[in-house]
Amino acid sequence: MEHLKIDIEGSGIVHIKYNEPMSQHTSFKVGGPADILIEPTEVEELKEALSFVRQHQLPYYVIGNGTNLLVGDKGIRGVVIKVGESFGDIEITGDEVIAECGVLLSTLSKVVARNTLTGLEFASGIPGFLGGAIAMNAGAYGGEMKDIVEWVEVLDENLELQRYTNAEMEFTYRKSIVEPRNLIVVRCKMKLKKGNQEEINSIMSDLTQKRKTKQPLHLPSAGSTFKRPPGFFAGKLIEDAGLRGFGIGGAQVSELHCGFVVNNGGATAKDVYDLIKHVQQTVFNQFGIKLETEVKILGEF
Ligand SMILES: Cc1cc2nc3c(=O)[nH]c(=O)nc-3n(C[C@H](O)[C@H](O)[C@H](O)COP(=O)(O)OP(=O)(O)OC[C@H]3O[C@@H](n4cnc5c(N)ncnc54)[C@H](O)[C@@H]3O)c2cc1C
Structure with missing residues (x-):
């Protein structure tokens, strides 16, 4: 090394x-x-x-x-x-929200909810920053960043700030132009709708409850390890392949949600990596379906 x-x-x-x-x-x-x-x-x-x-x-x-x-x-x-918490400004004018890339989605959803704005409830339990969520077109429970972003300000390869419209961001499932074009998300404008305070709070607490019961939030992970293959659910395929709870070293296919690989205590990155490869191979051997990782893998193993 x-x-x-x-x-x-x-x-x-x-x-x-x-x-x-x-x-x-x-x-x-x-x-x-x-x-x-x-x-x-x-x-x-x-x-x-x-x-x-x-x-x-x-x-x-x-x-x-x-x-x-x-x-x-x-x-x-x-x-x-x-690009973290220092980029943490949030400005709200009517139903328009401009926020910087280092704002936590959980914080942002609470702030907009307090302003009786609806549309961001889906993101309240996603633990990333706004910049990462835009880069990944993060989504959950039927919503995704694509639905609410009006424009995104990025730093491009020439170190210039550029503003891209929603259409120019080319958002697709867990993807945007950010990574392929080496852009850095700096801030964005979102368009939300005036809503009803009680309804917003109730949607957010329902979703929090769903996550608590269905996801292994007590263990370190990176959320869903794999993308949803068209027409299937990664978690179901992994479960049907008999891998619920399967472990390598300290890494384990979650007992609670097979789509999550978790660090069950003392895992090395290599344990997690080897388990990901094992899951991909087993699912491919049994069902002929290639599971692509949603998690970005980098560095030396
Ligand atoms: C318990 C748990 C639950 C999760 N649930 C969900 C879910 O429901 N839906 C979902 O979509 N995801 C989910 N995730 C995954 C993750 O939270 C999201 O993908 C999130 O959007 C990543 O944001 P981040 O700031 O952590 O980005 P990072 O993990 O730091 O980076 C992710 C990617 O974004 C890029 N990136 C980050 N910031 C910027 C920036 N400012 N400019 C340019 N590129 C940038 C990185 O280069 C990398 O390619 C979950 C994760 C966990 C641990």
Whole structure:
């Protein structure tokens, strides 16, 4: 494992950490050190960080709250840019909401609910930041980010802020143009509707209850490990393949929800990775269906 040697001191970049364990930045609670982790606190700092990594041709990866990531035990050779809580502004005018990428979806849904706005209830239990949710077109219980986003402001490869409309974002199932075009989501405008306070609260508490009973929220995971294959449910296929509760090392197919691989205590990233591969192979052998991961896998294992 060859660590990247970069003289970043004197570059003007602040908020840098070296050899930062990614287990502290991911909901799986696994993952070795990133050579460098930069946490910009404003757009100018983000631009400086990007400009530095581009100029030095350093490999880099942008993360949000790390709730959809599996990072290898040997970590990441290169730079991780975490766009986090400092990008936390929320402005509400009537039924229009402009929010920055580091706002937690759970916080945002509570804030808009308090303003009697409906449309974001589906996202209240998704543990990511808004930026990650836009990049992934996160969704749940019949709603997805695509339904509510009006425009998204991104930092493009030329370090320019660009505004893309909903149509230009090309949202599809758990996908948008963000990753393929190397964009960084900075903020977005959402259009919601005036609703009824009691109804909004009741939808949100129903969904919270559903998650509590159907998902293994007490164990570290990255949510649904696999995408839904067209016409099927990943969890059902995994259950039918006899893998409920199957484990490798500290990683396990959740007993409660077979679509979740969980860290049952002391899992390594390799355990999780090997289990993902085993599940994919078993489901393919039995049903001829390829399960694609929803979780992004990065770094060295
Ligand atoms: C218990 C649990 C339940 C979950 N339930 C759901 C669910 O119901 N529905 C669902 O869709 N997901 C769910 N997830 C997965 C995850 O929360 C979502 O995918 C979320 O949107 C990821 O956001 P994040 O900030 O954590 O992104 P990260 O995990 O940090 O990153 C995910 C992807 O987004 C990119 N990214 C992050 N921030 C930015 C940015 N600012 N600009 C550009 N790219 C960025 C990263 O490069 C990466 O490709 C769940 C996860 C857990 C742990």
